[in-house]
Amino acid sequence: MxxxxxxxxxxxxxxxxxxxxxxxxxxxxxxxxxxxxxxxxxxxxxxxxxxxxxxxxxxxxxxxxxxxxxxxxxxxxxxxxxxxxxxxxxxxxxxxxxxxxxxxxxxxxxxxxxxxxxxxxxxxxxxxxxxxxxxxxxxxxxxxxxxxxxxxxxxxxxxxRSLAWEPRLQVEALILRGAARRKAWRWAVYGAIAVLVAMFVVDFWEIVNGGPDHPFLLLVCVPLASFAVLGAVLDRYWTSRPPGSLAQQP
Structure with missing residues (x-):
């Protein structure tokens, strides 16, 4: 420094x-x-x-x-x-x-x-x-x-600066919504990882039992689709809440 x-x-x-x-x-x-x-x-x-x-x-x-x-x-x-x-x-x-x-x-x-x-x-x-x-x-x-x-x-x-370091309600509301959006997509990542683990189990089960194997579908397409859907749902749910309730989110 x-x-x-x-x-x-x-x-x-x-x-x-x-x-x-x-x-x-x-x-x-x-x-x-x-x-x-x-x-x-x-x-x-x-x-x-x-x-x-x-x-x-x-x-x-x-x-x-x-x-x-x-x-x-x-x-x-x-x-x-x-x-x-x-x-x-x-x-x-x-x-x-x-x-x-x-x-x-x-x-x-x-x-x-x-x-x-x-x-x-x-x-x-x-x-x-x-x-x-x-x-x-x-x-x-x-x-x-x-x-x-x-x-x-x-x-x-x-x-x-021409402005003082003081909070503005409108900007604080935008910051809270941004935090809610990041939280939504972070949980979407967690959900996609859980789905990926589950798809590994399904893929292994199909191989063991001699069934049809679809690794690209199970290990790529399904987790990515779950990430997109879960992220969109959580994003809409959390960011649509009033700013006061967003401030209480962990």
Whole structure:
């Protein structure tokens, strides 16, 4: 993080490496995926065909995850100046002037990020449309106290804003609806994973009993369809509720 030289000039980059447990798990998954892709042949060609699509697809997914993590660690950063905030993502950057920034908030990270799995608290920028954007590396994994850092940033930015840091009911309602929408699609992911596990069981049962086998239908089409349907239903249900009830949602 750069120093403050009379105004605001701070850059938040990776200072602490990702947890070894996380990198080790990715490494094991990647090695296993590529090993399986090279070792096993398509069962429907009795061992004489090209590698089956499930190991290849899983290997591609793991490779993509590796690239994402690498870009997050080496390229992504957040810069704060008197002009505003610039977020350099994995590939593209985006800038906001201070007049476009509604609020900067430290929020709990999504479930599954344990104490050894990365930051527990992340920082987001909110605009006046209720949209939010992650501020890279402004979290408790890279900083000792992100709350104090954000408070200092807001105080330092006050002279460069035409508006005070005060809540607006209309924007808060948009933020709550955005949170409800994210929750809906997060639960849709959980539901799709449960359906995928169930389809694995069904596919295995069909193979054991000599019935017709439809791996692409069961392991790809059905989970994706369940994700789309469940997400749409939950999105409509949660975002249609009054803002007051949305604020009570976990």
């Amino acid at each position: 750069g120093g403050d030289t009379g105004g605001i000039d701070r850059v938040y980059r990776r200072r602490r490496k990702p947890p070894l447990q996380q990198l080790g798990l990715l490494g094991l998954l990647g090695a296993n995926a590529f090993f399986q892709a090279g070792r096993f042949s398509d069962p429907y060609t009795h061992g004489d065909g090209p590698p089956g699509w499930p190991p290849l697809a899983f290997g591609l997914l793991v490779a993509t995850t590796f690239v994402r993590v690498a870009l997050e660690q080496l390229r992504a950063h957040t810069r704060v100046t008197t002009a505003g905030i610039t977020v350099q993502g994995r590939l593209r950057s985006r800038s906001w002037t201070w007049g476009e920034v509604y609020d900067i908030r430290v929020e709990r990270a999504p479930r599954g990020w344990g104490p050894q799995g990365g930051p527990q608290w992340l920082t987001y920028l909110y605009d006046f449309e209720g949209r939010r954007r992650l501020l890279w590396h402004l979290d408790d994994w890279q900083l000792a106290d992100p709350y104090a850092e954000v408070s200092e940033l807001c105080l330092s930015a006050a002279p460069y």
